[in-house]
Structures are given as C-alpha cells and as structure tokens.
Amino acid sequence: MVEHPARETQKDKRDFLKLILVGSSFAWLASIIYPVISYLKPPKQSEVVVKSVKAGKISDFANDSGTIIKFGSKPVLLIRNANGEFKAFSATCTHLDCTVQYRNDFGLIWCACHNGKYDLNGRNVSGPPPRPLEAFVVTLQGDDILIHKS
Amino acid sequence: MNKFSSRVYQWMDERFHLSDAIDFMKKKYVPVHRHSVWYYFGGVSLFLFIIQVVTGILLLMYYKSGEDQAFESIHFIMSKVQFGWLIRSIHSWAANLFILAAMIHMFSVYFERAYRKPRELTWFTGMLMFFVGLTFGFSGYLLPWNELAYFATKVGTDIAGVIPIIGEPMLYFLRGGEDVTGATLSRFFGLHVAVLPAVFTVLLGVHLLFVQIQGMSTPLHMQHLEEHEIKKMPFFPNFVLRDLLLWLIVLNILAILAVYFPWELGRKADPFMPAPAGIKPEWYFLFMFQTLKYIPGHVLFIDGELFGILMFGLGGLLWTMVPIWDRKSAEGKRNKTVTYFGLLIVIFIITLTIVGWLV
Ligand code: HEM
Ligand code: FES
Numbered sequence: 001m002v003e004h005p006a007r008e009t010q011k012d013k014r015d016f017l018k019l020i021l022v023g024s025s026f027a028w029l030a031s032i033i034y035p036v037i038s039y040l041k042p043p044k045q046s047e048v049v050v051k052s053v054k055a056g057k058i059s060d061f062a063n064d065s066g067t068i069i070k071f072g073s074k075p076v077l078l079i080r081n082a083n084g085e086f087k088a089f090s091a092t093c094t095h096l097d098c099t100v101q102y103r104n105d106f107g108l109i110w111c112a113c114h115n116g117k118y119d120l121n122g123r124n125v126s127g128p129p130p131r132p133l134e135a136f137v138v139t140l141q142g143d144d145i146l147i148h149k150s
Numbered sequence: 151m152n153k154f155s156s157r158v159y160q161w162m163d164e165r166f167h168l169s170d171a172i173d174f175m176k177k178k179y180v181p182v183h184r185h186s187v188w189y190y191f192g193g194v195s196l197f198l199f200i201i202q203v204v205t206g207i208l209l210l211m212y213y214k215s216g217e218d219q220a221f222e223s224i225h226f227i228m229s230k231v232q233f234g235w236l237i238r239s240i241h242s243w244a245a246n247l248f249i250l251a252a253m254i255h256m257f258s259v260y261f262e263r264a265y266r267k268p269r270e271l272t273w274f275t276g277m278l279m280f281f282v283g284l285t286f287g288f289s290g291y292l293l294p295w296n297e298l299a300y301f302a303t304k305v306g307t308d309i310a311g312v313i314p315i316i317g318e319p320m321l322y323f324l325r326g327g328e329d330v331t332g333a334t335l336s337r338f339f340g341l342h343v344a345v346l347p348a349v350f351t352v353l354l355g356v357h358l359l360f361v362q363i364q365g366m367s368t369p370l371h372m373q374h375l376e377e378h379e380i381k382k383m384p385f386f387p388n389f390v391l392r393d394l395l396l397w398l399i400v401l402n403i404l405a406i407l408a409v410y411f412p413w414e415l416g417r418k419a420d421p422f423m424p425a426p427a428g429i430k431p432e433w434y435f436l437f438m439f440q441t442l443k444y445i446p447g448h449v450l451f452i453d454g455e456l457f458g459i460l461m462f463g464l465g466g467l468l469w470t471m472v473p474i475w476d477r478k479s480a481e482g483k484r485n486k487t488v489t490y491f492g493l494l495i496v497i498f499i500i501t502l503t504i505v506g507w508l509v
Contacts, residue, residue, distance in 0.1 A: 041319075042326045042333060068422050073329065075422050091424070096442075096455070097308040098301055101424030112425040113305055114443045128443065128454060 047073065052148040058140065061086075066102020066109070069147060075099050076136055076147055077109065081120060088136035088147045089122045095129040109133065175386035181368050182381040188258035189366060189389075190396050191251050197397045198248035199354070201404070202286075205241040206343065213293070215339040217332035220295035221418040228415060235412055242413035244404055245287055249434050252283050260472065260492050264367040267480040270473035272364070275357040277470045282350050287432055289342040295335060300419035302431045303338075304330045305439075312455040329421075373482050430506070437499045438462060440506035465495065 050072035061067060061080040068091055069076045075091035079102050089109070091099050098113035108125070109118040116127035123132045137148045163169055180189060212231055214223040227234035256276065259265060265273035288306060292299045307330065311321035326333030365385075372380055383389055431439050442458050449457040468475070468491070478485035 040323060042322060045327070068424060070422055073421075096305040098304060098425040098429075099421075099423065112427045112429050113301060114439075128445070130448070130453065 050149075052146055055088075055138075055145040055147050057143050058145060059143070061145075064104045066104075068099070068101075071136075071147065077102060077133075078138070078145070078147065079109070079120065086138040086140075086145060087120060087122075088138045089118075090134035090136065092133075093129060094124065094131040094133060095127075100133070172386065175390075176384050178362070178365050178385035179382035180366050180385055180389045181372065182383055183369060183372060185258075185262060185369060188254075188262065190393065191255035191258060192361075193393045194396060194400055195248060195251040195255055196354070196358075197400060198244050198251055198404075199350070201244045201401075202241065202248060203347065205237050205244065206347075208237050209241055210343060215293070215336055217295065217335060220293060220335060221415075224294045224415060236408060239408040239411075239413045240404060241290075243407045243411075245290060246433070247400070247404060247407075249283055249287055252280055253434070256280055257492070257496065260469075261489070262367070262369055263476070263479040263485075263488065265473045266367075266476065267473070269360070269364060269367060272357060272360040273473050274470070275353050275360065279350060279353045279357065282346055282353065284434065286342065286346050286350070287434065289338040289346065291432060292335060292338045293342065294415060295419050296416040297419050297423070297426055298416055298429060300330060300421070301425045301429050302435075303334065306431070306435075307334075309442075309455060309459065312453060312459060314456070331421075370479065370482060370484065433503065433507070436506040437502035440502045440509075469495065 053069060053071050053076075055067075055069045055078050061078070063080055063084050064082045066077055066079045069078050069088075076088055077091040077100060078086065078088045080086055089100075091101075093100050093111040093113065093116055095111065095114060095116050098111050100109050100111045100116075100118070102108075103110040106117070107120070109120070109122070110116070111118075111127070111129065114128050116129040117125050118129065118133055119125050121132075122135050124130065135150055137150045139146045139148065159168065180186070209227065212223060212227050212234070214220060224238065227238055229235075259273065259276065288303075292303045307321055307324045310324060311317045313320065322328065324334070324337070325331070326337045368380065430436065438458075441462075442455065445454040445458045448454055452460075472488065473480075476485050476488050479488065
C-alpha cells in the first residue's frame with residue numbers, strides 16, 4: 001500500500017474536528033439539561049421542628065376512641081383505650097403512606113388503603129405493612145394531654 | 151359540491167395540490183375480514199382525545215390550582231357555571247372511555263400481530279402514547295383535590311419511592327417535596343395541561359404519519375392470498391365515513407353517561423383525616439392495586455412492594471418489546487408464545503380488576 005501522508009493528516013484533522021463537534025454538542029446539551037433538572041428539584045424548606053403539641057383536654061376524648069392530631073405538618077393518632085389510657089402513634093401507615101384510623105369494632109388500628117392492621121401497641125399484625133407505627137409519648141399535665149416525639 | 155365550495159377547493163388545490171393528498175387516500179385500502187372491527191378503535195381513541203383537548207381547555211377557563219382553591223373552583227364549575235357540570239362530567243367520562251378504547255386498540259394490535267415488521271415503530275409510539283395516557287389519567291385525577299384523589303396520589307407516588315436508589319429522588323420530584331401538598335398539585339397541573347398534551351400531540355402526529363405511509367396491516371392468515379383475493383375498501387371515503395359514524399355513536403354514549411351518571415366531586419382532601427373505607431384507584435390501576443394487597447411484606451429477601459413493581463415492570467417491558475422478541479410473526483409464521491403470553495396478561499388483568507371491584 002502506498003502511503004499518502006497528506007491524506008493521513010487530513011483524516012486526523014477530520015477526526016479531531018468530529019471530536020470537537022460531538023464534545024461541544026454534549027457540553028451544550030448538559031448546560032441546558034443540568035439547570036432544568038436542578039430547577040425541578042424542590043428546594044429544601046426549613047420546617048419549624050415540632051417537638052410536642054397539646055392535644056386537648058382529657059374530657060375531650062371518649063374511652064375506646066381515636067382522634068387524629070396535627071403534629072406540625074404530620075398526622076398523629078391519639079387513642080384512648082377502653083380503660084381510659086392514652087397512646088399515640090404516627091398516623092402514617094408504614095406501607096404506602098395512607099393515614100390510619102382507630103377501629104373500635106376491631107379494637108385495632110386500621111388502614112383503609114390495603115387493609116393493613118396494627119395492634120394497640122402499634123405493631124403491624126396483618127396485611128401489607130412492613131413495620132410498626134412510630135410511637136409518640138403521651139403525658140398528662142393536669143387536665144391537658146401533651147404529645148411528644150420519643 | 152356546490153359552486154362556492156368547489157371554487158374554494160380549486161383555489162386551494164391550485165396552491166397546495168390538495169388532490170394529491172386525496173388521490174393518495176383513495177389509493178389506500180383497508181382490508182376487509184372478520185377481524186376488521188378492531189381497526190376502528192384507534193380512531194375512537196383519537197376522537198376521545200380530541201374531546202379531552204376541547205373540554206380540558208374549557209375547564210381551564212375556571213379551574214384554579216392550589217390547595218385552597220382547586221376543590222372550590224370545581225365546586226363552582228359544577229354549581230354556578232352554566233353547563234359546567236356537563237363539561238366536567240364529559241371530561242371525566244371521556245378520560246375513562248379514552249383509556250378503554252386505547253386498551254382495546256392495543257390488545258387488538260397485539261393479537262393481530264400488526265406490530266410485526268415493518269410496523270415496529272408504530273407499535274412503540276403507540277405504547278408510549280398509552281403510558282402518557284395513563285399519566286394523563288393519574289395526574290388529572292388529583293386536580294379536584296378530593297379525598298379519594300389525595301390518597302390515591304399518596305399511594306401512587308409512594309410506590310415510586312420503593313425503587314432502590316432512584317426511588318427517593320423520584321418521590322421528591324413527583325411530589326414537589328416530601329409529602330403530597332399544594333406543591334404536588336401544581337406539578338400535576340402543569341404536567342396535565344401543558345407537558346403531556348405537547349408530548350402526546352407529537353407522538354400522535356408521528357403515529358398517524360406512520361399509519362398513513364404504511365397503510366393497515368393484513369392479518370397473518372390472509373398473507374398467502376393473492377392480491378386480488380383480499381377483500382378491501384378504500385380508506386377515503388368508505389372507511390372514513392364509517393369512522394365518522396362510529397364517532398357519532400361514541401359521542402352519544404358519552405352524552406348519555408355524562409348526563410345520567412354525572413361525575414361526583416366527593417369530599418375535599420384533608421391531610422388530617424384518615425383514609426376513608428372503600429378507597430380505590432381508577433379502574434385501570436385496580437389490577438395492580440389489588441395485586442399489591444396479596445403480596446406479603448417480604449418476598450424471599452426483598453420488600454414485597456419492590457417485588458410487585460419489579461414484576462409489573464418486567465411484564466410491561468416484555469409487552470412493549472414484543473416486536474423485538476417475536477421474530478416468527480415477522481417471517482409470516484405462527485407464534486403461539488405470543489398468544490399465550492397475551493392471554494395470560496389479559497386474564498390476569500381482567501380477573502384482578504373484577505376481584506378488586508367486588509371486594
Ligand atoms: C389538552 C388536554 C387536556 C387539558 C387541557 C385538560 C385539563 C384538565 C383540567 C383543567 C382538569 C381539572 C378539572 C376537573 O377535574 O374536572 C382536568 C381533569 C381531569 N383530566 Fe384532563 N385535560 C386534558 C386531557 C386529558 C386526557 C387526555 C385525559 C385522559 C386520561 C384526562 C383526564 C382527566 C381526569 C381523569 C381528570 C379528573 C376529572 C375530575 O375528577 O374532575 N385529561 N383536566
Ligand atoms: S398504605 Fe396502609 S396498608 Fe397500604
């Protein structure tokens with residue numbers, strides 16, 4: 001084969017230009033895509049950290065009933081059992097994020113979304129929930145009920 | 151044609167050569183055989199999409215996005231705006247009929263093997279449109295900000311969060327934050343009325359272009375016939391007129407449903423209320439919802455949900471990729487695997503939908 005030095009350098013040149021072209025196209029694309037993706041990421045908002053809330057007076061809650069209390073932006077389920085004792089759990093189902101309720105006909109905590117059940121200690125006893133509900137601490141201050149993060 | 155319209159036609163034809171397009175459509179034939187009815191469902195889906203665009207734009211004139219406005223604005227549309235209840239009811243009913251028509255269209259294309267070479271790309275664009283259609287339904291469902299929609303969206307987006315590594319960022323991306331809030335509503339609204347219509351329209355254009363260029367496929371069992379033995383009718387005007395008649399029928403069905411079974415609004419979403427009993431997603435997600443109920447917390451060593459998603463993902467992928475793995479049909483041979491896989495999926499979907507409906 002006869003060498004064509006001139007043609008060789010031409011080919012090198014062309015390859016080099018191709019590389020520049022492809023490289024800069026990618027850089028150009030990235031300079032558009034990166035800001036757009038970053039824009040779509042919701043910024044972290046500093047929420048007021050709630051450590052405890054006042055749920056109400058003891059007399060507001062009947063025996064054998066459950067009520068959802070606002071704990072900052074999260075729902076907490078406050079249960080008063082048949083003996084009049086209070087317990088509180090995160091009301092967010094550990095399965096897929098639905099809000100649970102106390103069912104006095106079952107004597108259990110129930111999630112309507114996929115029929116998940118928890119006992120009155122928050123333990124997942126039947127259905128798809130994989131973990132127990134997060135427990136909260138209930139203290140009584142005179143007649144007031146306070147709920148704290150444990 | 152009367153004088154005026156024929157003069158308009160001539161004026162246009164002189165400049166844009168309309169007759170070329172009409173000649174092209176007249177030369178296009180649609181095969182006539184015992185499965186011909188299925189050819190109409192693509193057209194029905196198209197019609198319903200057009201209805202969605204029109205009624206959707208009308209709803210936009212009064213709809214307000216936002217946690218404390220969305221529900222109220224729809225209540226306003228339904229109670230104060232003249233025919234507002236009708237427009238909303240049509241948009242909701244047509245959304246469901248659209249998904250149904252698109253499903254029938256998709257299954258018929260699958261069982262007829264119409265996706266085989268040379269129509270692979272028509273199938274892929276169709277599948278993409280189908281997924282965009284489901285996203286339309288999912289995002290639109292949240293817009294009234296009622297209780298059912300709120301929990302359906304919580305569950306639906308939480309499922310995305312189960313996927314390892316990308317799940318968490320995806321959940322934030324979808325919800326516009328950690329929880330389903332007004333930020334989620336804004337995102338879904340933008341998606342529903344701007345992003346999805348644009349994407350869908352482009353896909354639809356490409357899909358229809360492919361169909362026009364390639365014409366309708368002939369079923370495998372007719373392939374050995376000679377050209378003159380195949381019964382067929384011209385696309386224009388014969389097939390188009392039949393199409394239009396069916397559109398009219400669909401419009402009537404839609405009107406009956408929308409008037410006699412007006413779409414309900416339900417109760418406003420309240421993040422501090424428990425999920426109501428009997429909560430269910432839209433019927434086209436019901437089979438997946440029902441399956442999730444049966445999967446235990448853990449399968450082997452992985453999370454039950456993750457297992458479910460992997461299975462659905464795999465099934466969907468296999469379904470979408472059928473033109474790639476079904477080589478036999480492209481060669482004109484029968485492929486039983488395709489039929490069995492298709493039947494399995496259809497039976498699975500129908501059974502679980504019925505069970506989900508009943509329990
Ligand atoms: C350009 C097209 C579209 C526009 C501008 C549009 C606009 C809207 C608007 C403003 C709403 C809120 C009002 C309401 O909820 O009644 C809505 C709701 C909804 N949209 Fe669309 N839409 C479009 C296409 C579609 C398509 C193709 C589907 C198909 C699945 C769909 C499904 C729904 C559903 C299920 C709702 C909830 C209905 C309800 O419960 O009220 N939309 N849409
Ligand atoms: S979200 Fe509670 S059981 Fe599924």
